[in-house]
């Protein structure tokens with residue numbers, strides 16, 4: 001069957017770029033979108049987000065009548081042979097994947113399919129955890145269409161690997177095509193579409209079952225994020241070795257063909273709409289299957305504190321940041337996008353606000369989106385020059401190419417006592433260091449004395465009295481861990497801001513007490529923001545009441561009363577007295 005008519009559910013990033021890609025090669029594409037504003041925007045050839053090249057191509061395909069957008073599922077399904085599902089799969093507050101949009105799309109596709117006589121292929125492109133296509137999408141479509149998968153309709157999962165900023169190229173020239181198929185007929189049909197679309201330039205294609213294809217997408221993103229966190233860790237080490245430079249180290253290891261040079265750019269961390277949510281979903285999924293992914297956990301942990309390296313450097317050189325003007329260059333989660341989702345800049349700006357710095361920001365594309373996040377708490381500048389004027393410190397947060405063109409004089413002529421923090425390694429260290437105070441992520445310097453990066457773990461029962469006072473002593477306490485008499489006490493500890501509390505406690509319980517438990521009760525969370533403001537040290541007391549030491553193994557699960565970790569406020573001020581009181585309450 002020659003496929004010429006497609007429908008795509010969801011006019012988001014993946015949906016619209018895929019739709020425009022197919023339409024540009026004369027396929028007839030109908031997008032189904034529930035947001036009326038987006039429907040109008042697409043039909044008026046105005047992309048609802050910024051992506052290089054998209055506006056021109058959208059205009060062309062709309063004018064040529066190869067692409068239209070509607071809210072009517074029936075119109076889309078009845079006039080197409082294949083439907084791609086490209087709705088979002090965001091995170092639930094606990095990190096699990098939120099399937100509400102997948103479910104509603106499946107239901108509506110099913111209802112529309114009920115009215116269709118011909119065979120139809122449904123292809124999931126959204127990122128979904130293994131078995132979702134079979135257990136959720138298939139089941140809902142069958143239920144609402146009253147038709148049978150494999151005979152009346154086909155089903156595939158065909159993950160996308162589009163990269164924001166070059167998404168159209170990703171549609172037109174992908175590295176590979178992954179087809180997870182419910183049955184051979186479904187896979188054959190989808191492959192025939194791609195053979196027709198790419199002609200003899202069809203990329204390497206893997207056909208497999210649904211589960212493998214679903215997992216390939218997650219494993220792919222987790223590996224890429226791990227590569228970045230890995231080099232960021234090496235950068236943090238370089239920072240402490242005079243004259244070491246992560247850029248050179250990355251180049252050296254990247255030439256090993258087994259490693260490769262890409263995704264080894266050290267910086268202030270990764271963000272965006274995909275890595276953070278996908279890694280969390282993968283972790284939750286793997287836990288639900290009874291296995292841990294320690295490398296993915298560490299990938300996230302490294303990334304959570306990486307943005308604060310910029311603040312640490314600024315504070316090191318400027319002393320207090322209170323009332324100092326700090327210029328932030330770049331806000332988007334990466335260049336060539338206006339996307340602020342999970343952008344590193346958010347953590348940096350919020351932290352600077354807490355320290356009462358005066359913040360001015362500039363970004364070539366993301367200012368409007370940034371305004372929705374920071375409101376009038378910061379100054380938005382239309383030019384680089386306005387942003388850095390009179391600033392005492394400038395931080396490169398996103399590596400937009402226009403920043404790379406700046407010369408040392410551009411900073412020295414405008415800034416007050418200029419300090420430049422290159423968070424994305426875009427400048428030549430020799431050239432800049434000789435002209436101004438230049439520090440950079442992963443560039444070892446004798447002028448900067450960094451505090452140790454610490455995450456220490458303690459037994460809260462013993463730590464109550466000494467907590468926060470002496471970090472070395474706390475480390476000793478951990479080694480001498482001993483549960484209280486008559487009280488089964490699990491270790492708690494210091495968790496760096498943003499760390500995965502639940503996971504850490506579970507691991508500690510295992511290591512310290514040999515117990516497999518879910519956190520049962522968190523007595524308190526306290527953040528010592530005064531002494532180590534940038535670290536947001538959180539102390540957690542964690543205990544189960546009146547469980548005799550001897551019998552703790554049998555009774556721990558039943559006695560557990562679960563405290564929702566997501567409800568822990570992240571910015572609590574440290575209150576030593578309250579902490580002791582809370583702790584004593586459970587000792588009673």
Ligand code: UGA
Pocket residue numbers: 127160161162163164165221224228262263264265266267268269270271272273274275278333334
């Ligand atoms: C990512 C994947 O690269 C795509 O293959 C995947 O399709 C997409 O997620 C998705 O799941 O839909 P994207 O989020 O557009 O694409 O962004 P990337 O270009 O991968 O960058 C992610 C983050 O890593 C950015 O914050 C970037 O600044 C950072 N990064 C990347 C580094 O800090 N260093 C590097 O060397 C590379």
